[in-house]
Amino acid sequence: MLEGILCIFHKSEEHYTILRNLWGDFDRSSIKKEEEDISRAGDAVTGFKPSLKLHRLTEITSPMAQNTTRRLKIVAGADSFGGCLKDSLVNHLRSLNIDVEDLGTSDKYYSVGEEIGRRVSTTTSSDTETRGLVACGTGVGVSIFANKFPGVYAATCLTPGDAVNSRSINNSNVLAVSGMSTSPESAVEILDTWLNTPFKSPCPASDSKPWPTEIDSFLENSVSEMSKIGEGGPEPKNKDTSSSCAICWLNSRNKDKPEGDFTPIEIMRGGSMKILRETPTSAVVRFESGSVEPAHHHTFGHDLVVMKGKKKVWNLSKMEEYDLGVGDYLFTPAGDVHRVKYWEDTEFFIKWDGHWDVFMDEDLDAANAAIGKEI
DSSP, X not given: OOOOOOXXXXXXXXXXXXXXXXXXXXXXXXXXXHHHHHXXXXXXXXXXOOXXXXXXXXXXXXXXXXXXXXXXXXXXXXXTTTHHHHHHHHHHHHHTTOEEEEEEXXXXXXXXXXXXXXXXXXXXXXXXXXXXXXXXXXXXXXXXXXXXSTTOOEEEOSSXXXXXXXXXXXOOOEEEEETTTOOHHHHHHHHHHHHHOOTTOOOGGGXXXXXXXXXXXXXXXXXXXXXXTTSOOOOOTTOXXXXXXXXXXXXXXXXXXXXXXXXXXXXXXXXXXXXXETTTTEEEEEEOTTOEEEEEEOSSOEEEEEEESXXXXXETTTTEEEEEOTTOEEEEOTTOXXXXXXXXXXXXXXXXXXSOOOEESXXXXXXXXXXXXXX
């Protein structure tokens, strides 16, 4: 009994080869008429007599065999949310006689995506095309980790249409699937579609028609352009490339700002501030050399980074003190009482967890007296 047929036509100047997948025993006389119909179809199209060869599907070593001479290898793995789905797909790949390296199921979420990305990035050669198959709960996390490696184009596919588009448009070489939302049957269909779709082939995005020449050229160049991302290139316009760090660069930009952009901090002599953003609030703060911030506290924690000058901070709540210079960072928790002395003209970036407020715990005279005892 004939249960299924797979016909693959290979066109040449002299013949068609028809590969048939025959499942189980059957009466050859039952398909004689069908073979004659196929033969007549070949004569009508090309004028050549097709030769008929019968094979089982498992004799086809790669779904891409008709398009490439390179051997196909799949590196597969999953986290615990995608393990069962990955096992089903690995079994399917092996039934197709495709070389599979199964890394198993990892209990370290997403780490398997990293490992598969590394292997796909480094093991493809002139005679072997290495692709990846990875599964997690959503299929997204593992694809993000895999994509950290150069030459890896991982795509999360939830439908066969996604698989066609990811291969045709993006030339994806790692298939990521969702263990929580994709059944084994659907995943097999997605995998087969992904394996058998060549780069730049007609796909749903092209309305199932060949890509126009302009887009075809764009797709061809996009792969090489993607591989260059992160390798450097022209600096953003208006960036001062003479500065070697982000803090120095930010400070250099502030030098060109009009002084009027800064508002004096009335309760703290010698200080001024420019609010950059509200809620959470960020600002650039300046204090003149010799200025003092008397002991005070805020209802929010704040982070600061010194961009210019030197200052000393006493955290009176924790009985700690900090000497800060250019590039130094300090976090002060909400409610901690602290006092500050500026040794030079100083500028720093600060970010609060909420709106800016300040509550004084001593006056300036008391602060100067306390600092005098310290130094």
